[in-house]
Amino acid sequence: xxxxxxxxxxxxxxxxxxxxxxxxxxxxVIILIALYAYYQQFDKGxxxxxxRDYALWGVYISNFVFxxxxxxxxxxxxAILRLSGVKWATPLTRISEVIAxxxxxxxxxxxxxxMGRPDRILNIFLHGRLQSPIIWDVLVITTYLFxxxxxxxxxxxxxxxxLKKHFKNKPKTSKWYGKLSLNWTGSAKQEKIYxxxxxxxxVMIIPVAFAIHTVTAWLFATTYRGGWDSxxxxxxxxxxxxxxxxxxxVMLMFIxxxxxHLEDYITDMHFDKMGKLLVLLCLVYLYFNINEFLIPAxxxxxxxxxxxxxxxFGEFSLMFWLAIIGGLVxxxxxxxxxxxxxxxxxxxxxxxVVIGAWWKRYIIVTPTLLHPLLPIQGVPESWHDYFPTxxxxxxxxxxxxxxxxxxxILFRYLPIVPIHExxxxxxxxxxxKTETL
Amino acid sequence: MIKxxxxxxxxxxxxxxxxxxxxxxxxxxxxxxxxxxxxxxHVKIMNENSSLNIKAIFKGEEGxxxxxxxxxxxxxxxxxxxxxxxxxxAVSEEKIGEVKTNQEGKxxxxxPSQFVTPLSTYSIRIENSDTYKDNEEDVTVIDAxxxxxxxxxxxxxxxxxxFVSVENEPLAEQTLKVGLKxxxxxxxxxxxxxxxxxxxxxxxxxxxDGLTGVDGKLTFQVTLKGNDDYGTIIAFVKSDIGVPVEDxxxxxxxxxxxxxxxxxxxxxxxxxxxxxxIWGVLLLLVINLFKIYKSKIN
Numbered sequence: 001x002x003x004x005x006x007x008x009x010x011x012x013x014x015x016x017x018x019x020x021x022x023x024x025x026x027x028x029v030i031i032l033i034a035l036y037a038y039y040q041q042f043d044k045g046x047x048x049x050x051x052r053d054y055a056l057w058g059v060y061i062s063n064f065v066f067x068x069x070x071x072x073x074x075x076x077x078x079a080i081l082r083l084s085g086v087k088w089a090t091p092l093t094r095i096s097e098v099i100a101x102x103x104x105x106x107x108x109x110x111x112x113x114x115m116g117r118p119d120r121i122l123n124i125f126l127h128g129r130l131q132s133p134i135i136w137d138v139l140v141i142t143t144y145l146f147x148x149x150x151x152x153x154x155x156x157x158x159x160x161x162x163l164k165k166h167f168k169n170k171p172k173t174s175k176w177y178g179k180l181s182l183n184w185t186g187s188a189k190q191e192k193i194y195x196x197x198x199x200x201x202x203v204m205i206i207p208v209a210f211a212i213h214t215v216t217a218w219l220f221a222t223t224y225r226g227g228w229d230s231x232x233x234x235x236x237x238x239x240x241x242x243x244x245x246x247x248x249x250v251m252l253m254f255i256x257x258x259x260x261h262l263e264d265y266i267t268d269m270h271f272d273k274m275g276k277l278l279v280l281l282c283l284v285y286l287y288f289n290i291n292e293f294l295i296p297a298x299x300x301x302x303x304x305x306x307x308x309x310x311x312x313f314g315e316f317s318l319m320f321w322l323a324i325i326g327g328l329v330x331x332x333x334x335x336x337x338x339x340x341x342x343x344x345x346x347x348x349x350x351x352x353v354v355i356g357a358w359w360k361r362y363i364i365v366t367p368t369l370l371h372p373l374l375p376i377q378g379v380p381e382s383w384h385d386y387f388p389t390x391x392x393x394x395x396x397x398x399x400x401x402x403x404x405x406x407x408x409i410l411f412r413y414l415p416i417v418p419i420h421e422x423x424x425x426x427x428x429x430x431x432x433k434t435e436t437l
Numbered sequence: 438m439i440k441x442x443x444x445x446x447x448x449x450x451x452x453x454x455x456x457x458x459x460x461x462x463x464x465x466x467x468x469x470x471x472x473x474x475x476x477x478x479h480v481k482i483m484n485e486n487s488s489l490n491i492k493a494i495f496k497g498e499e500g501x502x503x504x505x506x507x508x509x510x511x512x513x514x515x516x517x518x519x520x521x522x523x524x525x526x527a528v529s530e531e532k533i534g535e536v537k538t539n540q541e542g543k544x545x546x547x548x549p550s551q552f553v554t555p556l557s558t559y560s561i562r563i564e565n566s567d568t569y570k571d572n573e574e575d576v577t578v579i580d581a582x583x584x585x586x587x588x589x590x591x592x593x594x595x596x597x598x599x600f601v602s603v604e605n606e607p608l609a610e611q612t613l614k615v616g617l618k619x620x621x622x623x624x625x626x627x628x629x630x631x632x633x634x635x636x637x638x639x640x641x642x643x644x645x646d647g648l649t650g651v652d653g654k655l656t657f658q659v660t661l662k663g664n665d666d667y668g669t670i671i672a673f674v675k676s677d678i679g680v681p682v683e684d685x686x687x688x689x690x691x692x693x694x695x696x697x698x699x700x701x702x703x704x705x706x707x708x709x710x711x712x713x714x715i716w717g718v719l720l721l722l723v724i725n726l727f728k729i730y731k732s733k734i735n
Contacts, residue, residue, distance in 0.1 A: 182730040
């Protein structure tokens with residue numbers, strides 16, 4: 001009973017401290033700046049961005065691809081590891097589900113931000129062509145968002161019931177948790193439906209998650225453009241998404257563990273395992289990168305040669321090598337050593353991985369557009385290059401801040417580590433039931 | 438002293454203004470106008486019409502620019518022997534029409550057939566324009582005929598053309614171009630860019646096999662281009678010797694590039710089966726939430 005109470009005390013949602021309030025204010029300020037910038041864009045159009053006829057996709061689309069990539073971690077940790085019978089991942093499931101929900105919400109919103117005429121969004125549904133990968137993307141994002149919300153909500157039912165009881169001295173809070181628990185009592189029938197539903201979702205989310213990022217890759221790969229014209233793009237994107245997602249989970253694991261003192265639940269062992277997993281994912285993604293760059297470099301068609309020249313030695317080389325070496329090679333070299341998988345080094349590596357993953361999306365999207373099949377002629381000099389404007393950066397940082405705000409708010413009201421599952425795994429529930437009887 | 442200077446200045450000013458008012462208005466107006474540079478080409482299309490193709494440009498701030506909406510008056514200059522001596526001034530030229538340039542500074546004036554003579558001189562003039570100075574360009578052309586036909590010689594089709602005067606005298610050593618009329622220009626026919634007429638005023642150019650046309654119809658074009666004496670003369674020859682173009686349009690069919698209403702059936706089926714399958718399961722999962730809500734007692 002004592003152990004269970006401690007677990008409840010440790011894992012029940014806690015009010016924001018001073019750091020939490022400062023953090024929320026900081027995010028709110030960034031979002032407000034972004035809203036002002038978006039008002040400018042809504043009023044004047046996409047002319048306020050650096051995008052022109054050639055670079056018609058810019059930082060918004062690379063940010064969108066990043067969000068979709070990050071969101072895939074929900075399926076990795078929750079579904080793949082759950083179905084593989086990996087028990088150590090339990091404390092990380094909620095974190096990855098929250099990341100998935102926040103990222104996919106902001107991913108969808110980013111697409112709307114990229115529209116010159118967002119007031120015409122309904123036209124996508126009214127006149128959209130099922131033959132277009134853009135429509136596939138709209139359908140699959142909507143589906144993934146819904147299934148991610150369900151996958152977040154279902155495992156919360158027993159936790160909500162526990163929290164209802166835990167907060168009985170706060171009637172209002174208790175009432176809300178009670179409503180959200182859908183009268184969960186843990187009866188045999190409820191358990192049966194619950195287990196079956198979670199299992200179904202865990203199976204179903206994997207193809208949907210693969211579809212969402214494969215379709216995002218197809219937005220590029222269905223064209224003949226240098227750097228995009230690849231049959232390998234779907235798996236390449238998925239491999240990269242798992243790296244970015246795993247990096248994001250490690251970052252949040254560390255921050256949440258330190259903020260809420262969850263050392264008993266998110267242990268060094270979890271960091272060690274996630275470090276190993278990250279090495280594996282980085283190696284797989286490196287393999288796909290070699291595939292994506294070596295073969296086009298070997299063939300060196302005019303378009304590919306111009307594109308690769310820009311990446312390897314040209315204007316994008318700094319970003320490219322930082323993303324490849326910093327975001328993939330260095331993590332592997334550091335994390336193969338046990339000491340590298342300790343919380344602090346792993347956290348630092350995870351930050352580099354996530355930043356590298358963000359820039360990797362940027363150099364997937366932009367350089368190709370600046371190397372069109374026909375020469376760029378008869379346009380102003382400024383159209384030959386692309387770099388986001390200050391307003392574009394403001395909006396982009398706003399979306400990132402909004403994703404972090406969604407996560408922060410969800411972690412404020414939801415248990416970061418699943419209470420019911422953890423108690424069950426540790427055998428506390430049996431003890432509690434026996435003691436109650 | 439000062440008074441006398443002022444009154445003298447006033448008188449000078451008045452005289453100056455008077456001179457300006459009397460002589461200066463017209464002279465000053467012409468000087469203020471822009472000079473237009475003219476080029477005129479006489480084009481005769483056999484069995485159709487003869488026209489004057491006019492182009493007018495002026496030197497603007499950014500180089501040569503077209504003279505838009507510039508009105509030209511066209512005169513036919515009659516030969517001296519055709520007019521009576523006592524009335525030479527009045528009938529030596531005759532206005533035959535007017536034409537205005539487009540945005541590109543170009544205009545085409547179709548010469549009425551009654552003004553086409555074996556030797557014609559036309560004067561194209563800018564008169565009393567608000568913007569441009571008066572100017573004129575004269576064109577003198579000798580009328581001639583270009584006859585063209587498609588003939589099969591030794592199982593090979595040829596373009597046969599003959600260039601003759603109006604008296605049917607052959608015109609030798611004249612350069613003709615032979616082409617196949619296409620949407621945006623003329624496709625060169627034969628091995629050479631141009632051919633010179635022989636002593637019969639004729640050329641014979643073989644036509645290569647495999648030229649395509651809608652329903653096999655081809656329009657060949659024989660051209661005498663910008664000749665000093667005869668201007669430009671074009672003869673078109675229509676024939677059915679081409680390879681018919683097969684219409685491979687997929688318009689109205691269900692393809693990957695057709696509009697939403699023409700989505701391929703297989704795609705509709707696959708996409709909808711997947712969507713209904715997944716959303717059906719999602720619906721069941723939502724129903725399961727209701728079942729959990731309702732089954733607390735059990």
